[in-house]
Amino acid sequence: MRSIDQIICLWVTPICAVLIVLAFIFFPGFMPPMSPTMSETEVAEFFRENVSAIRWSMVTFNLFDVMFLSMFVVAGVQMKRMATPSPALAYAFIGSTASVVTLFTVADLMWLVAAFRPERSPEITVLLNDMAWIFFVTPVGLFASMCGFLATAIFLDARPDPVLPRWVAWLNIGAALLTLPSVLSVVVLSGPFAWDGVFSFWLRWIVFAAYVTLMFFALRNAIKRQDAAEEAIA
Amino acid sequence: MTAQAAALTTEVTSVPDRYREATIRDQVWLFWCIPGFFAVFGLVFVVLARVMPPPAPGKSSAEIIEFFQAHGFTIQIGFVILIIVTGLFNILNGLMTVHLKRTTHGKTFAYAFLFAQTVGVTPGLLLPGVAMLAGALRPERSPELLVTLYDMTFLTFVGSLGCFVTAYIPLIAAILLDKNKIFPRWFAYVSIWNLVTEFVAVPVFFFRDGAFAWDGAISFWVDTAVFVVWQNAILIQLFRTINRQPPGMAYPD
Numbered sequence: 001m002r003s004i005d006q007i008i009c010l011w012v013t014p015i016c017a018v019l020i021v022l023a024f025i026f027f028p029g030f031m032p033p034m035s036p037t038m039s040e041t042e043v044a045e046f047f048r049e050n051v052s053a054i055r056w057s058m059v060t061f062n063l064f065d066v067m068f069l070s071m072f073v074v075a076g077v078q079m080k081r082m083a084t085p086s087p088a089l090a091y092a093f094i095g096s097t098a099s100v101v102t103l104f105t106v107a108d109l110m111w112l113v114a115a116f117r118p119e120r121s122p123e124i125t126v127l128l129n130d131m132a133w134i135f136f137v138t139p140v141g142l143f144a145s146m147c148g149f150l151a152t153a154i155f156l157d158a159r160p161d162p163v164l165p166r167w168v169a170w171l172n173i174g175a176a177l178l179t180l181p182s183v184l185s186v187v188v189l190s191g192p193f194a195w196d197g198v199f200s201f202w203l204r205w206i207v208f209a210a211y212v213t214l215m216f217f218a219l220r221n222a223i224k225r226q227d228a229a230e231e232a233i234a
Numbered sequence: 235m236t237a238q239a240a241a242l243t244t245e246v247t248s249v250p251d252r253y254r255e256a257t258i259r260d261q262v263w264l265f266w267c268i269p270g271f272f273a274v275f276g277l278v279f280v281v282l283a284r285v286m287p288p289p290a291p292g293k294s295s296a297e298i299i300e301f302f303q304a305h306g307f308t309i310q311i312g313f314v315i316l317i318i319v320t321g322l323f324n325i326l327n328g329l330m331t332v333h334l335k336r337t338t339h340g341k342t343f344a345y346a347f348l349f350a351q352t353v354g355v356t357p358g359l360l361l362p363g364v365a366m367l368a369g370a371l372r373p374e375r376s377p378e379l380l381v382t383l384y385d386m387t388f389l390t391f392v393g394s395l396g397c398f399v400t401a402y403i404p405l406i407a408a409i410l411l412d413k414n415k416i417f418p419r420w421f422a423y424v425s426i427w428n429l430v431t432e433f434v435a436v437p438v439f440f441f442r443d444g445a446f447a448w449d450g451a452i453s454f455w456v457d458t459a460v461f462v463v464w465q466n467a468i469l470i471q472l473f474r475t476i477n478r479q480p481p482g483m484a485y486p487d
């Protein structure tokens with residue numbers, strides 16, 4: 001247990017992920033996702049009728065969403081162990097991860113503000129709800145860049161026994177490419193690319209969940225091998 | 235042997251990490267993404283999204299509604315492109331962090347620069363983007379809300395000052411206090427001018443017209459001119475810094 005720090009940081013993420021999944025299941029806006037074509041009256045009614053479910057689920061999301069960062073930091077630490085020519089990619093990666101989790105928080109706060117006074121004029125509730133969805137679904141470039149930096153670093157890792165195996169690089173490239181189409185959710189109000197659509201909602205969040213799960217196992221393995229290697233030297 | 239050559243030899247001979255390749259190829263690849271990123275940035279802001287030069291803060295409600303209706307589609311295309319490439323901004327931050335850490339007092343300054351720049355992305359780039367997109371998505375919204383989104387777009391875009399003040403101060407300090415001569419000193423002086431522009435932009439929160447409004451001769455044009463000079467300066471000196479470093483060097487952890 002030499003890397004107890006990394007192990008703690010790594011395990012924070014799956015524990016919080018379980019709570020986030022619960023929050024998502026209980027958030028009335030996700031099951032099924034709210035359509036961008038809902039009228040002002042429907043949106044206002046939605047917030048009035050579901051006010052306590054929205055508050056409790058979004059408060060839970062608020063408390064735990066940034067903890068994805070904890071696992072990404074472990075990935076950053078592992079990137080710095082890689083035999084890449086310089087640590088530039090590791091720093092770029094860490095920079096992008098901070099922005100990715102900030103977006104979750106801002107989206108979450110917009111929903112909570114909308115639910116705080118559900119009796120306010122419907123057009124304002126619609127605007128807050130729009131901004132929440134745009135922050136939640138659209139800014140995929142930061143996640144994609146983070147995946148791209150990690151994948152590039154894995155390909156450049158010249159160790160005979162690489163820190164992270166090649167399949168992790170392909171996982172990152174795949175995750176980036178599959179989430180990028182959801183950027184179109186700010187252009188269309190219906191269809192597969194709208195924010196409640198097959199690409200922008202279902203595919204995107206399933207890919208993200210699979211990504212976090214597989215990254216967890218890849219990083220757990222990397223820490224184990226780091227400990228074993230350092231044990232052998234000591 | 236000159237002092238510089240002596241310093242070079244010590245750095246080359248002290249390579250503790252045997253895994254590190256004696257090469258800078260990752261940095262060169264990454265470097266060439268930055269001018270591309272800046273070019274896309276310019277295309278989006280100037281040609282597509284109509285954010286630069288910014289429309290006047292003194293427009294009437296009717297003119298603001300007309301702005302969202304007339305430019306809605308290009309605003310959407312522009313910001314979709316911008317959102318896809320946003321993260322590439324961190325390439326510049328990553329490369330700068332590597333070399334800031336090589337300066338005499340670089341360890342702390344490098345992280346201060348990296349994190350302040352990273353924080354700045356959300357209020358300074360994504361928030362204006364989302365506000366603009368929210369306006370373009372439903373231009374039939376009430377005029378009051380469209381005006382609010384319009385103000386939110388330009389005040390956050392021009393006025394996210396503190397993030398960049400916090401980034402430029404450690405950058406300038408790291409270069410001026412450095413004895414390893416990693417960056418040229420002239421770049422610190424250019425950065426001081428860029429730091430000053432953050433303060434020159436303060437009046438945008440007080441004025442709706444004139445030289446200090448967000449589209450004004452000073453708060454927009456002078457500031458943008460200085461920023462463009464700074465962008466070119468950071469690229470030129472970074473390119474030279476990358477190519478001047480001794481090959482196979484061990485980077486500070």
